[in-house]
Amino acid sequence: MILLSFDTEEFDGPREHGVEYSLEEGMKVSVEGTNRILDVLKANDVRSTFFCTGNFAENAPETMQRIIKEGHEIACHGVDHFEPKETDFRKSKEIIENITGLTVTGYRQPRMFPTIESEIKKAGYRYNSSINPAFIPGRYMNLSTPRTWFMKDGVMQIPSSVTPRLRFPLFWLSLHNLPQGVYHRMVRGVLKHDGYFVTYFHPWEFYELKEHPEFKMPYIIKKNSGKDMVKRLDNLIKMLKGENHKFITYDEFVNIKTKTNP
Numbered sequence: 001m002i003l004l005s006f007d008t009e010e011f012d013g014p015r016e017h018g019v020e021y022s023l024e025e026g027m028k029v030s031v032e033g034t035n036r037i038l039d040v041l042k043a044n045d046v047r048s049t050f051f052c053t054g055n056f057a058e059n060a061p062e063t064m065q066r067i068i069k070e071g072h073e074i075a076c077h078g079v080d081h082f083e084p085k086e087t088d089f090r091k092s093k094e095i096i097e098n099i100t101g102l103t104v105t106g107y108r109q110p111r112m113f114p115t116i117e118s119e120i121k122k123a124g125y126r127y128n129s130s131i132n133p134a135f136i137p138g139r140y141m142n143l144s145t146p147r148t149w150f151m152k153d154g155v156m157q158i159p160s161s162v163t164p165r166l167r168f169p170l171f172w173l174s175l176h177n178l179p180q181g182v183y184h185r186m187v188r189g190v191l192k193h194d195g196y197f198v199t200y201f202h203p204w205e206f207y208e209l210k211e212h213p214e215f216k217m218p219y220i221i222k223k224n225s226g227k228d229m230v231k232r233l234d235n236l237i238k239m240l241k242g243e244n245h246k247f248i249t250y251d252e253f254v255n256i257k258t259k260t261n262p
Helices: 023-044 054-059 061-069 088-100 117-122 172-177 180-194 227-242 250-260
Strands: 002-008 049-052 073-076 150-152 155-157 197-201
Touching: 002 023, 002 250, 023 054, 023 061, 023 227, 049 054, 049 061, 054 061, 054 088, 061 073, 061 088, 073 088, 073 250, 117 155, 155 250, 172 180, 172 197, 172 227, 180 197, 180 227, 197 227
Parallel strands: 002 049, 002 197, 049 073
Antiparallel strands: 150 155
């Protein structure tokens, strides 16, 4: 099973590097990137989960409707990506459910900051995907956390996939910088070991960041961005489909696992 997801947020990368950058400018980048992602998913006939911020949902209603119309799951990703608050999981759910008319069951905290699972449960979420259990200094250093899904305070935790032994992360930055063959081989290893694969990307990765030095984005993020990243995502999906792996939403994964593990 393949759990492909996208942190669908307003682009705030320049602000992280001291560049003044408006929400309107950030939305233009993210909307363009999201539509490029949707084009790839539609061309390959696969579904995924879009973790959306309140800011994105409020400022891109047409794109939100396209995500829903094309059969993808909508989940929550806080309100303001640049200034996340501990209580955003409630407000985010309220905003997105009001805009979409759907019941949202999943959450991912911006920048994968910690969350209080008991409060996530009270807010009505079934799952939380805010953990990258990788061997990376900083907020992703979660070596004591299980690599695969587990329950905590009544909420299913769905960590991003890492390799079994070294816990090498297989998230967005890895696909940018590793040779595609190496990345694909690591993904196959996780699938063989775990039986499923979880990863995530961002819309702004599919924007031509290399053409905007004023953003002051690091090379490892600009590398293979834009159309290059579109091609890399397309190649990854084609490889996985060619090996008969099934793409499912996170909510579907919860249904499958709770039925087999009551």
